Amino acid sequence: MWAWLLSAKGPEVSLFVLIGGISVIGIVWLRNHLNEVEGKRRREERDRERVKSIRDNFQKLQLRIITDSDHHPFAFQSLFDATRSFPDKPYSYPKVRELHFVVNGIAATSHDLETVTAFLSEFYDLDGHSVSDKKPIHCVEESEDSRIEKARLQAEREAQRQRVLEIALADIDGRAKEDVGEAGSAVYIMVSRFGAKIGISDEPERRLGQVQTGHPATVSLSKVIWFFSREDAMLVENTVHDLLKLQGAHASGEWFHSTGRCWIRR
Numbered sequence: 001m002w003a004w005l006l007s008a009k010g011p012e013v014s015l016f017v018l019i020g021g022i023s024v025i026g027i028v029w030l031r032n033h034l035n036e037v038e039g040k041r042r043r044e045e046r047d048r049e050r051v052k053s054i055r056d057n058f059q060k061l062q063l064r065i066i067t068d069s070d071h072h073p074f075a076f077q078s079l080f081d082a083t084r085s086f087p088d089k090p091y092s093y094p095k096v097r098e099l100h101f102v103v104n105g106i107a108a109t110s111h112d113l114e115t116v117t118a119f120l121s122e123f124y125d126l127d128g129h130s131v132s133d134k135k136p137i138h139c140v141e142e143s144e145d146s147r148i149e150k151a152r153l154q155a156e157r158e159a160q161r162q163r164v165l166e167i168a169l170a171d172i173d174g175r176a177k178e179d180v181g182e183a184g185s186a187v188y189i190m191v192s193r194f195g196a197k198i199g200i201s202d203e204p205e206r207r208l209g210q211v212q213t214g215h216p217a218t219v220s221l222s223k224v225i226w227f228f229s230r231e232d233a234m235l236v237e238n239t240v241h242d243l244l245k246l247q248g249a250h251a252s253g254e255w256f257h258s259t260g261r262c263w264i265r266r
Contacts, residue, residue, distance in 0.1 A: 051122060058119040061112055063092070065120070066102040072138040073124060075099040078146040085140075092116070097126050099139070157242075160235055175226040185230040187237050192217040198240055199254045200233045 065073045066086060076082035082093045082100040092103040094116045103116055120126065125134040177184065188204040190197040194217055201207040204224045212219045227233040241254070249256045 054115075054118050054122050057115045061105070061115060063103045063105040063112075063116065065116075066091075066104055068138045070138075072136050073120070074102055074140060075126075075137045076102075076140045077142040078150070080146040080149050081140060081143050084145075094120070096120050099126065099137075161239055163235055172225055177226055180226045180228045183229055184226055185233040186227065187225045187233050187240075188221060189223040190219050191222045192219045195251050195255050195257050196222070197254050198237060198244075198256065200230070200237050202230075 067073050074082075074085070076085070076093075077099065079093055079095070079100050082102055083091075086102045089104060090106050092106055092113070093100045094103060094113050095101075096117050101116075101120060123135060124137050126137065128139070177186070185200055185202050186204050187198065187200050188207065190199075190208060190211060192215065197211060197219075199207070204221060208219060208221050225236075227236065241250075244250060244256050251257055
């Protein structure tokens with residue numbers, strides 16, 4: 001063949017080059033196609049393993065999702081309605097995408113709740129899109145009693161905030177533990193490079209040692225504010241937590257995102 005190529009001229013060479021180019025393109029396409037097929041097979045295998053793991057983990061908890069007569073899980077728009085509808089047995093009420101489901105049994109840990117959430121998200125149509133490969137849910141509209149209860153709780157929170165404003169804060173920076181007596185309690189602010197922790201304690205320094213244990217970074221006591229009662233300290237703590245959460249600063253638990261400086265203002 002090489003002797004023919006060396007002796008070929010004009011159109012014969014062009015034809016040979018064209019055939020060779022087509023062959024190379026075909027080989028590249030075939031290789032890419034095989035890679036795509038293999039990649040799809042691996043993704044499907046991983047998906048099957050993930051789905052099996054979710055199902056197995058849920059079954060290990062020995063919990064049962066409460067459903068209607070058509071085997072559609074009840075999904076309540078408010079926790080009030082969920083707890084009122086199923087109050088007697090030991091139930092859990094995991095919240096998934098703003099809906100409260102009812103599980104027969106206690107999801108005792110955060111890992112248990114994550115397992116239940118993963119199971120519901122994987123196998124049920126929580127968005128109402130009628131996805132063919134997911135099962136429907138029974139969405140329960142919020143009741144009037146639930147709306148009334150929400151309004152009552154909101155009024156209660158507002159009353160607590162008002163109480164916070166009524167607490168005498170003028171001499172707050174000058175107070176010491178000796179000034180508030182045995183009934184006093186403190187709001188503390190601890191900081192590390194991961195953020196700020198805002199909580200209450202009767203012994204902030206001792207609490208600092210407890211928090212430092214197991215924390216991956218150095219924790220320091222940034223501020224201690226003493227109040228004459230634990231109730232006043234809790235009101236201030238809860239109010240500050242709520243305000244920071246509204247600002248999107250909540251990290252987890254009593255920890256909040258911080259630039260290293262935190263304070264409480266009246």
